[in-house]
Amino acid sequence: MKIMITGTETIVNPLQKSALNKKSLCDYVVNIASGCLHGCTFCYVPSTPSIRTQQKRLHQKGVDNPQLDWGKYLFIREEIPQKLENVLTRKRKWENTPSGKGVVLLCSGTDPYQNKQIAEITRQTIKILLKHNKKIRILTRGLLWQKDLDILVNPNITLGMSIPCINDELLKKIEPQAPLSSDRYKALEKAYQANCRLYVAMAPTPPMMTLDDFRFNLDKFMQINPELIFWEPINARGSNGQRMLAAGLDFAKSIMTKKSWAETFMRQWGFIETAATELQCLEKIHIWPDPSLKGFVNEEKINHWLYKPTIEKWN
DSSP, X not given: OOOEEESOOOOSOSOEEOGGGGGTSOSEEOOSEEEOSSOOTTOSGGGSHHHHTTHHHHHHTTOSOTTTTTTSEEEEOTTHHHHHHHHHHHOOOOOOOTTTTTOEEEOSSSOTTSSHHHHHHHHHHHHHHHXXXXXXXXXXXXXXXXXXXXXXXXXXXXXXXXXXXXXXXXHHHHSTTSOOHHHHHHHHHHHHHTTOOEEEEEEEEOTTOOHHHHHHHHHHHHTTXXXXXXXXXXXXXSHHHHHHHHTTOGGGGGGSSHHHHHXXXXXXXXXXXXXXHHXXXXXXXXXXXXXXXXXXXXXXXXXXXXXXOOSOOOO
């Protein structure tokens, strides 16, 4: 199936309340597009309602299998900035939970900097959110935000990159169309030098990562002084497990069952806490626990992190 890029995707309200406050990410999301070209084999988005409930519409647009064809389609929402301006001008009530902090996330279901057209829409969107004094969290694997440093160095913006580990050879197999992990890290170094507020999503980590791997990566991340580091391991259950196996990623077999995935989760949870303690950065680690761990780990340990506010300071 060929890659399809179109400007015909429309959405009534670009600003959506989000359940991602359980991960302490935000209270709202804005998704600049549906679909994503990075082609990350583990991506959970195709299994979410945002894609599953739109399968008929996507079929009509030529997408054979919206879940297994993830990474091969992208429908850009060109009207987002104008519609967002209209929504924010009229909006009187703003959600502001303790864990979500009223933050708007760009983006939860796509990447806001995956190509030039989307990057330009993202820039316009950020300007509108800043105009209305909204707090913004950017999460990307893309590099085009480096051209927007003139607006990104702002106390109301925190910029984050997803880097499961700094290992180009490994991640190129897992995230075949995303920028190299080393280039993502270099971009963060540039943002650090520009005095951007930064965070890292060290997620999702592949199951073969060892304690030494966690030590190495955390040590590198601490050199750019992020406000915090989110973490979770890869979950290979569902269509993403099928995509990983189809891509020849045999490691997915080791986490295909709920029990094996939970065991990997807990083993790596121990690794990151040990490495962070040694590197004296434990206070910056923010775990993304999965409620599915209940039954495998002390429920109190899970509940400690669900809806826990981050240590970030906002105006």
